Every structure is written in structure tokens, then in C-alpha cells.
Amino acid sequence: MDRVALRGLKARGYHGVFPKEREEGQTFIVDLVLGLDTRPAAADDDLAKTVHYGIVAEEVVAVVEGEPVNLIETLAERIAQACLKHEGVDEVEVRVHKPDAPITVPFDDVTVTITRSRA
Numbered sequence: 133m134d135r136v137a138l139r140g141l142k143a144r145g146y147h148g149v150f151p152k153e154r155e156e157g158q159t160f161i162v163d164l165v166l167g168l169d170t171r172p173a174a175a176d177d178d179l180a181k182t183v184h185y186g187i188v189a190e191e192v193v194a195v196v197e198g199e200p201v202n203l204i205e206t207l208a209e210r211i212a213q214a215c216l217k218h219e220g221v222d223e224v225e226v227r228v229h230k231p232d233a234p235i236t237v238p239f240d241d242v243t244v245t246i247t248r249s250r251a
Contacts (some may be wrong), residue, residue, distance in 0.1 A: 134170040139163045143196035144237065147207055150234055158232040160196050164188070166215060167223030167249070170194070183218050191204055191215075204228045204244045212248040213240075223249040 141162040146154050166183055173182035191214050201207050208228045215224040223248045233242040 136138040136168065137164065138166075138185055138189055138192075141192055141196075143193040145196045145198075145207070146200040147196075147202070147204060148200075148234070149202045149229075153234065154200055158205070158230070160223075161229035161231065162192055162196065162211060163222070163227040163229070164190070164192065164211075164215065166218075166221050167225075168220045169222075180198040181220075183221055187212045188215060188218060204230050204242075208244050208246045209248075213244060216248060216250060221242055223247065 141164070142159055143162075144157050145160045146157040147160070148154060152209070157250050166188070168183055170182055173179065192211050195210050195214055196207065201210070208226045212226045215221055225245065227243050227245040228243045231239070231240070235242070
């Protein structure tokens with residue numbers, strides 16, 4: 133299986149369990165790795181035979197900016213399901229970063245990573 137990766141998609145969302153997170157929002161960063169067979173697209177040099185990663189990026193940002201959820205695990209699942217709706221995408225790895233998570237000790241980042249497939 134081939135891979136198409138999108139790294140560092142940024143969007144403002146209102147996800148979290150604390151009222152301040154829901155009221156003020158924060159930046160979430162998403163990394164994706166889409167698993168698909170790119171041979172038909174490469175053979176014909178045809179965008180219609182692969183995934184349009186620009187459209188995927190817009191849809192992922194819309195999910196992050198959309199309906200708030202408590203957990204970034206839930207957000208990652210919604211993103212994965214949006215990616216798997218694209219014909220040809222057989223698998224997706226989603227990593228959601230929450231660099232401004234409400235943690236009381238110094239830290240660099242919080243992430244949740246999931247892998248989902250059509251099977």
C-alpha cells in the first residue's frame with residue numbers, strides 16, 4: 133500500500149471537557165497518512181485516480197472547526213471516518229495534536245494517534 137501524508141494541518145476548535153476550552157477554543161494540529169494504491173494515478177498521470185489531498189485537507193479542517201467534542205480521541209475518529217469516505221483510501225492514520233492542553237506541568241504536546249481501515 134502506498135502512502136500520501138499531510139502534516140501540520142492547523143485549525144481552531146472548541147474541543148475539551150473544561151468550560152474554558154469550549155468557550156475560548158484552541159489550535160489543533162492534525163497529521164494524516166492515507167493508505168491507497170497510487171499506481172493507477174501514476175500510470176495515467178490522472179488526479180481522478182488518486183485522492184485529492186487538497187480536498188481532504190479542507191474536510192479535516194472543517195471537522196476540527198465543527199461540532200465540539202469532549203475528547204481528542206473522538207475528534208480523531210471523526211477525522212478518520214471523513215478520510216475513509218474518499219474512494220481509494222483504504223487506510224488512514226490520524227494524529228491529533230493538542231499543544232495547548234490544560235495541563236499544569238510543562239509539556240511540549242499531547243497527541244492521540246489512531247489507525248482505521250475499511251476492513
